[in-house]
Amino acid sequence: MSAPDRPHPGHPSANTGAIDDTQRVLLGTLRPFGRPGWIWVLFLLLCSAVGLAAYIYQMFHGLAATAMTDYFSWGIYIVNFVFFIGVSMAGTLISAILRLTGAPWRRPITRLAEAITLFALMIAGPMIIIDMGRPDRVYFVLLHARLQSPILWDVLSLNTYMAGSLLYLYLPMIPDLAILRDSAQAFPAWQRRLYRTLALGWHGNAQQHHLLERSIAIMAIVIIPVAISIHTVTAWLFGMTLRPGWHSTIIGPDFVVGAIYSGVAAVITAIAVFRHFLRLHQFIGQEHFIKLGRLLLIFGLIYMYFVVNEHLGDIYTNERTQRHVSELLFVGKYAVQFWFMVIVGLVIPVLYLACQRRPSVGGIVTVAVLVNLGMWVKRYIIIVPTLASPIMEASAPKSLGYIPTLVEWSITLGGFAFFCLLYTVFAKLFPIVSIWEMAEDKAIPQQARQLVEGSHV
Amino acid sequence: MSKLHLLVCGLLLIAGWATTTLRAADLPTPTVTVAPGEEDGKKQLIATVKTAEGKPLENIPVTFKARRLFGELILGADKTLDDGTASVPLPADLPGSPDGKLHITALTTATAKYAAATGLVAVPAAPMALPSLDPRSLAAPHAPWGLIITVVLTVGGVWCTYAYIVLQIFRLRKAGA
Numbered sequence: 001m002s003a004p005d006r007p008h009p010g011h012p013s014a015n016t017g018a019i020d021d022t023q024r025v026l027l028g029t030l031r032p033f034g035r036p037g038w039i040w041v042l043f044l045l046l047c048s049a050v051g052l053a054a055y056i057y058q059m060f061h062g063l064a065a066t067a068m069t070d071y072f073s074w075g076i077y078i079v080n081f082v083f084f085i086g087v088s089m090a091g092t093l094i095s096a097i098l099r100l101t102g103a104p105w106r107r108p109i110t111r112l113a114e115a116i117t118l119f120a121l122m123i124a125g126p127m128i129i130i131d132m133g134r135p136d137r138v139y140f141v142l143l144h145a146r147l148q149s150p151i152l153w154d155v156l157s158l159n160t161y162m163a164g165s166l167l168y169l170y171l172p173m174i175p176d177l178a179i180l181r182d183s184a185q186a187f188p189a190w191q192r193r194l195y196r197t198l199a200l201g202w203h204g205n206a207q208q209h210h211l212l213e214r215s216i217a218i219m220a221i222v223i224i225p226v227a228i229s230i231h232t233v234t235a236w237l238f239g240m241t242l243r244p245g246w247h248s249t250i251i252g253p254d255f256v257v258g259a260i261y262s263g264v265a266a267v268i269t270a271i272a273v274f275r276h277f278l279r280l281h282q283f284i285g286q287e288h289f290i291k292l293g294r295l296l297l298i299f300g301l302i303y304m305y306f307v308v309n310e311h312l313g314d315i316y317t318n319e320r321t322q323r324h325v326s327e328l329l330f331v332g333k334y335a336v337q338f339w340f341m342v343i344v345g346l347v348i349p350v351l352y353l354a355c356q357r358r359p360s361v362g363g364i365v366t367v368a369v370l371v372n373l374g375m376w377v378k379r380y381i382i383i384v385p386t387l388a389s390p391i392m393e394a395s396a397p398k399s400l401g402y403i404p405t406l407v408e409w410s411i412t413l414g415g416f417a418f419f420c421l422l423y424t425v426f427a428k429l430f431p432i433v434s435i436w437e438m439a440e441d442k443a444i445p446q447q448a449r450q451l452v453e454g455s456h457v
Numbered sequence: 458m459s460k461l462h463l464l465v466c467g468l469l470l471i472a473g474w475a476t477t478t479l480r481a482a483d484l485p486t487p488t489v490t491v492a493p494g495e496e497d498g499k500k501q502l503i504a505t506v507k508t509a510e511g512k513p514l515e516n517i518p519v520t521f522k523a524r525r526l527f528g529e530l531i532l533g534a535d536k537t538l539d540d541g542t543a544s545v546p547l548p549a550d551l552p553g554s555p556d557g558k559l560h561i562t563a564l565t566t567a568t569a570k571y572a573a574a575t576g577l578v579a580v581p582a583a584p585m586a587l588p589s590l591d592p593r594s595l596a597a598p599h600a601p602w603g604l605i606i607t608v609v610l611t612v613g614g615v616w617c618t619y620a621y622i623v624l625q626i627f628r629l630r631k632a633g634a
Contacts, residue, residue, distance in 0.1 A: 147600035147608060156612050164615070167622055174629070200626065201633030208632045215625045222618050229611075 022283075022438045026431045027185055029278045033428065044421040051414010054407045055130060063133040065407045072387045072402040077131035080415055082379040083262070084124035085158075085234050086255075090263030091117025091165060092227035093295075096220040105291055107437040108283040112274060113267050114169040115432070117227075119422040120266075121162045123415050128154075130411060150240045153233045161223075161230040168219045170198075174212060175436035178202035191429070231259045238382065244314075244321040245386040254306045258375065261299040265349075265371035268292050270423070272365040274432055283433050286361055293364040296371065297353035304346055321389055328385040333401070337381050345374010484567070487514055489576030491521075491563040493547065500547040504563035504576055506537050513541025517565050521545045524560040532561075553582030 033041060058065045068075045094113035098106035129135050145152050177199035181192065202208060235255035238246035248254070268289065275284045311329075314322040329338040349367035353359060388400045404412075426432070487506050494503040502521050506514045517537045522529040533545030543563075553559040559582035567573040 147604055148597055153608070156608070160612060160615055163619055167619060171622070171626075200630040202629070203633050205632065208629050211625050211629045211632065215622050215629075218618065219622060222615060226615055 023179065023183075023435055025282065026433055026435045026438070027180070027183055029280070029431060029433075030180075030185070030187075030428060037428075041421065041424060044417045044424065047417030048414050048421060051411045051417065054410035054414065058130070058133075058407050058411070059135070065405065067402050067405050067408065068131075069402075071390055071400055072384070074131065074383050074387060075402060076380065076404045076408050076412055077127045078383055079376065079379045080412055081124050081127040081131070082234060082255075082382070083376050084120040084127065084415075084419070085230060086259035086262040086375060086379070087266040088117045088120035088124065088161070088165070088263065089227055089231060089256075089259035090120075090267040091115070091168075092223050093260055093263060094267055094292075095168070096223050096227075099216070099220045100224075105288060107440075108280070108433045109267065109271055109288060109292075110437070111169070111172065111430075111434050112271050112432055114165070114172075115423060115426055116263075116266055116270055117165045118162070118169050119419055119426070121158065121165060122422065123419045125158055125162065127415065150233065150236045154230075154237055157226070157230045157233045161226050164219065164223045164226050168216075168223050171212065171216050171219060172434060172437065173430060174198070174200060174202050175204065176431055176434060178204070179435055180431075194429075228256055231256045238386075243386050243391070244319075244389055245325040245382070248310065250306065250309055254310060257299060257302050257306055258378065261296070261303045262372060262375035264292060264296045264299060265368040265375070268296065268364060268368035269372060272361065272368075274427060278427065278432065280433060283438060286358075289361045289364045290358060293353050293359055293367075296364075296368065297350060300346060300350040300353070300371070304350065307342070307346070321391065324389045325385050328388060329381060332385075333388070334381050334385045337377050341374045341378045341381060344370050345378060349374075484570065484572040485509060486572045487517070487565060487574050489519070489563050489565055489574045491561055491576045491578040493578070493580045494544065496544070500549060501544045502532065502547045502561055502563070502580075503542055503544045504537075504565075506541045506543070506565055506574070513537070513539065514571065515539045515541065517541075517543070517568065517571065519543040520564045520566070522562045522564065523551060524554075524562070529562065547580070551582065552585040553580075555584050557581060557584045 066075060091114040094106060095110040099110065129138055132138065141152065141155055177195050180187070180195040181199045187195070232252040232255065235251040239248060239251035241247060271284055271288065271292075274280060311326065314326050328334050349371050352363060352367050356363065384402050387402065390400070485508065487508055489504055489506050491502060491504045494501045504519045504521065506517045506519065508514060515537055518534060519537060520534045521532040523532055524530075530551075532547070532551075535543035535545055537543045551559060558579040561578050561580055563576045563578075565571070565574045
């Protein structure tokens with residue numbers, strides 16, 4: 001068969017025995033929930049409902065239901081926003097960069113990463129609206145748009161990134177949707193109709209293959225600067241104000257590196273969970289965790305460098321307002337959070353990953369969870385200590401403090417639960433590991449694969 | 458304390474307040490005029506305090522204030538002389554409002570014989586220097602062209618790419634038909 005007429009691995013006729021086995025195992029992950037699965041979904045629904053109820057309460061009582069005041073105009077809603085924006089970086093890095101560099105080990109984890117991006121953005125966006133307190137006025141942002149405002153830049157870049165992430169998640173799914181459409185597995189009628197519609201009549205012919213590969217390649221190139229832009233613009237929301245701790249020339253790159261660091265940690269956590277519960281050990285091995293652990297180590301070290309840069313100048317110049325923020329962080333009211341971030345979120349993960357030649361999966365996952373915790377706290381100490389250092393101190397109360405209320409914690413819980421729920425439902429509707437890319441991987445002769453791996457890994 | 462005591466105390470308080478208020482309202486209000494002047498080559502602000510009949514009032518405290526963006530700046534205080542005038546120096550470098558005027562208030566303090574009074578004058582002064590460059594921050598009335606072009610090109614470029622990809626998706630569907 002000539003190359004142009006070669007059936008794409010996504011086409012059933014291209015299947016070999018090994019590919020059939022891959023397909024069988026991955027289609028098996030789409031079986032309906034068992035009892036533990038339903039308990040998990042009900043738990044997530046309950047937590048999401050708690051968050052929704054808290055939001056309804058907040059809508060009736062206004063932002064007075066939160067701990068936000070005229071001095072603390074931003075609270076943990078913006079902490080969550082920045083955290084989820086950071087987590088969303090994972091999909092771009094793992095998928096687009098590794099796809100463009102041709103790293104074959106990315107295949108089982110790309111969809112996991114791409115899905116994280118979309119779902120994290122779906123939670124991050126509404127956090128801004130929740131923080132605004134008047135959702136009925138959201139359209140004012142566009143109606144009275146001022147291009148000079150970083151808020152509008154953020155709206156533009158967030159929506160651009162979300163649309164791009166949706167396209168980038170969908171394109172590599174098309175061959176798998178065709179496999180699902182043609183599979184003998186008993187799906188409900190609505191689900192089969194969904195697969196048929198989304199598969200776009202994919203048959204894996206040469207022209208379709210060419211169009212798909214080209215579209216994926218273009219999106220892989222475009223999505224990287226778009227992802228960097230959203231993290232930079234989010235940083236500019238802070239950096240464009242003349243506030244101590246925020247107004248810094250390195251805040252853009254600082255946010256990008258922090259986002260990649262927390263994003264890689266989120267991907268490690270997610271693939272560990274799915275590997276365990278969907279029994280994907282034959283696709284996702286220790287090597288994947290070790291490679292992702294190395295990425296985590298590299299970005300952890302770079303982020304350490306940024307943290308030192310961020311604070312050294314402030315301490316050295318000892319300017320009055322900057323000094324106040326530094327004191328709050330190092331020895332003051334927010335010292336516990338700051339040192340927790342430094343030790344738990346940076347030092348321990350970096351030391352562990354640097355000292356272990358072949359760290360265990362459990363160890364890597366543990367430090368990834370610590371990084372996630374540390375980076376959430378990092379976003380908290382980016383926002384709160386600066387707001388506790390007002391420029392016009394004379395009019396401020398003597399002791400400024402922000403302790404989130406139950407309403408804010410409930411909405412945060414709901415946000416995280418809904419993120420997990422979206423991910424869980426997605427993994428039950430679509431194969432979380434790309435069937436056709438895994439099949440393609442197995443279809444490559446062993447010798448050729450060794451050559452490819454030798455040149456890219 | 459009985460209810461009767463409370464009632465009596467309350468009535469006394471009301472009576473005292475009413476008496477004071479009425480007394481203040483009954484006091485004659487002097488007229489205050491302010492004008493710029495010059496003494497020994499230095500600019501001065503001179504307030505003249507007189508009765509309604511035009512008799513100069515002596516020993517009346519006068520405070521001079523200049524209107525600023527967020528309130529009033531106290532320029533100084535003086536007591537009137539026997540000719541009813543009080544003066545303070547006018548800082549030469551004090552800028553006026555954008556219309557080139559410095560709005561001055563002379564305020565007399567209430568005394569046992571006279572109520573408080575105010576006199577106003579707008580003195581010509583150099584207008585506040587505005588930035589020579591166009592405002593570049595959020596306060597600017599319009600976004601600069603450079604920003605508009607940059608945003609339209611970058612965001613527009615990305616969305617055009619998305620549109621192209623959507624077109625490819627339609628072509629992909631057609632190729633499978």
